[in-house]
Amino acid sequence: MSGPDAPAGLLEALDAYERALATDDLAALDDAFVRSPTTLRGDDRGLLVGHDAISAFRGARGGVASRTLTRVDVRALADDLALVVAVSTFDAGGSGLQTQLWRRQDGTWRIEAAHVTGRPRAFDTTVWRVLGDPLVAPTGTGPLDGETVAVKDLYAVPGHPVGAGNPTYLRESVPAATAAAAVAALLAAGASIRGIARTDEFAYALTGRNEHHGTPPNGAVPTAVPGGSSSGSASAVRSGTAGIGLGTDTAGSIRVPASYQGLWGLRTTHGLVDRAGLLPLAPSFDTVGWLTRDADTLLRALDASVPDDTARQPVGDPVVLTDLLDAADPATREAFRAAVGPDVPETSLAALGLPGLDELRELLRLVQGAEATVVHGDWIAAHPGALGAVVGGRFAAAAAAPADQVAAARERFPGVRAAIREALRDRAFLAPTVPG
Template sequence: MRRTAEGHRRVCAAHVTPPAAAPALDRSVWRVLGDPLTSGAPDGPLSGRTVAVKDVFAVRGYPVGAGNPTWLEQGPVAPEHAAVVSALLEAGAAVAGIARTDEFAYSLAGTNFHYGTPVNPAAPDRIPGGSSSGPASAVASGHADIGLGTDTAGSIRVPASYQGLLGLRSTHGRVDRAGMLALAPSFDTVGWLTRDAATLAAVTAALLPAPRTAPLTRALVVPAVTGDAEQPVRAAFTKAVAHLVDGGVLASVDAVEIESATLRRWCAAFRTVQGHEAWALRGDWITAHPGALGPDVAARFATAARIDRSASADARRVVDRAGAVLRDLLVPGTALLLPSASSVAPRLGTPPGGPAIENARAATLRLTCLAGLAGAPAISMPLSKVGGARVGISALAAPGADLDLTDLAERATADRRERS
């Protein structure tokens, strides 16, 4: 700027700050990325926030890919949004894009054979966790505010644990699953991931506007459940629970005895019913498309194919009994606490389907299956670290107590910030 001879000021040059650039299209994270892909309502409670949609939900104008290129190539273009996508748009959120998933959501690793492994920003040398790996990575990278995913056996809670995010698995059946590709309908439910508790609470309130039930001030732990985690994770979990009590987030924590053999029988029944339902839904297509699946997911479906109707019926009776026992424990005001995963995220390069990944998956399933057995909501909170890597703490509550869980997360993360 210069002053003229007449005393006026004249702008000779101007510096204009360009708007922040949209993230580059990382094809291991995103299948489709927009700016945004679809805008939300201008005045909703989620206005200004963006969503990474897991590639199992219908987004109008695009086929569902389900993490598999053959399925994507053959899939029809969706004429309408999935019900939950429409609900988020009506609440003001914009769809940033469609994010990757493990094939047919049948994995907890996040290492898609066809498209690669999305980055884990919290631990770039480790896997991201699946099957909601793409939405989780997009949120943890700051490229979306909300990750919309599914949780059948931990597919929200495990990537949340590995990537230091908050993740809520909603009460089974409370969020409309129309337009969502199913894996095992007896356990499938919608969930979401965020970087902070306030956003998680806002999404939950928008999608589940039911009244709260009772503040979660009492907690239960099952020693045999916690014992399925690796020793460093158990130690971190115990320390974090003690902090919740010391900080006044929880008034009490009591131990409940359930035998390890019982828990393993429950998990085996869960896996049997899950596998039987998954094969019933996808078996014909898989049989008609040999070689279309990556080796690890193909092996999982091959095991599922051998489950007969009688075995599934026997397992379902165990599932029903387990669910009743767990729901009896989850009285109003009480949460069941457990590690979100049995270990920190395995390192990149660990062979998918190999013993390290499969052992971690089996041990984690013994933790994560409990919410599915009970049809209960569950939240993963980033309250612990092991050797610099993240591991979450999960809380389960009575069916319908989703908002109570987000309240607990807000109190717990506020206490953590005060202590740091």
């Protein structure tokens, strides 16, 4: 320690805090921070405001790397207020810096504000599987000159195998000789590939958690999951390490992380963008799409990826789909109505002659699950235990679906799809992306 002597009890409180970090003692860590809605904690992933938010973050973090404080400087600001700046040396190498404002309350020192600078990382392995500078250079010039792309680990990238978020699948995969069509289009338009980004296993989940590689950060809400399955692509864009996230959307895998992280996201019309070189999940639903921080970049990615001769239909009149709005949380409904305004008309699935949400959800579950089983079932059966519990459970449930229910859903599916397209012919449905 250097500088003036530390106030009585402060260094003991700091030592107790470090021991609690080392053992991931959540109760002790909770008690180490001032219980106030204005308590602060910040790091490179964002700012947490309030004791409850900080507590939730720690509960999901799972501890910190083993470290030792090698230097501690203290400045007493008042009788019951002190600033602590400490250097951490990590057992695995590297160092970090933590700055804390400590306040004494009823004789006990607690942290009122903290900022943590962790040890430098070559790259965040929860976000990236492979990273380069660039990983793949542009093949042409055009509207995406200077842009960098985080490619979801389902697309063929020249010289690299597809991993699909699963280490066993990655070990057996072979490097791609050519780029997937969606990747090639971005390269031809002047973008470079920054790296290959993490995904939920085989894109069959929506949280962004990967039981093998961890959970990418949510740069908008540090205590929340990033959303999936295009989780790594979204987190890379949100953090600024890529300008475009190339993802897929089968049942929300672009729309959900875009919503959770405050990004622009687009699930394209099914079949609009060539899916050659994309590892499928459920081909009747799989689509190509992108995540960006602004609308202009999203439109440039779209224009670069859609053939010039593609027939483009005008967008119909906007209508609020009340079934989806009613399914949202109250706060989400309120925010949605404030954004849309009072003048947009409302309609319902029943008024449009469409099935209700429960039937649509069941159709999706059965048809998507059946197609996913066809695509990946043999590999999964040949590799017992290779999948994480959550995604493994989803594949198991899909494979166990009664054959008669699957057959009936498959028979009904084309008619429902056609009816939805007809309903959208002169309308644009508006609804919250996620319930809350």
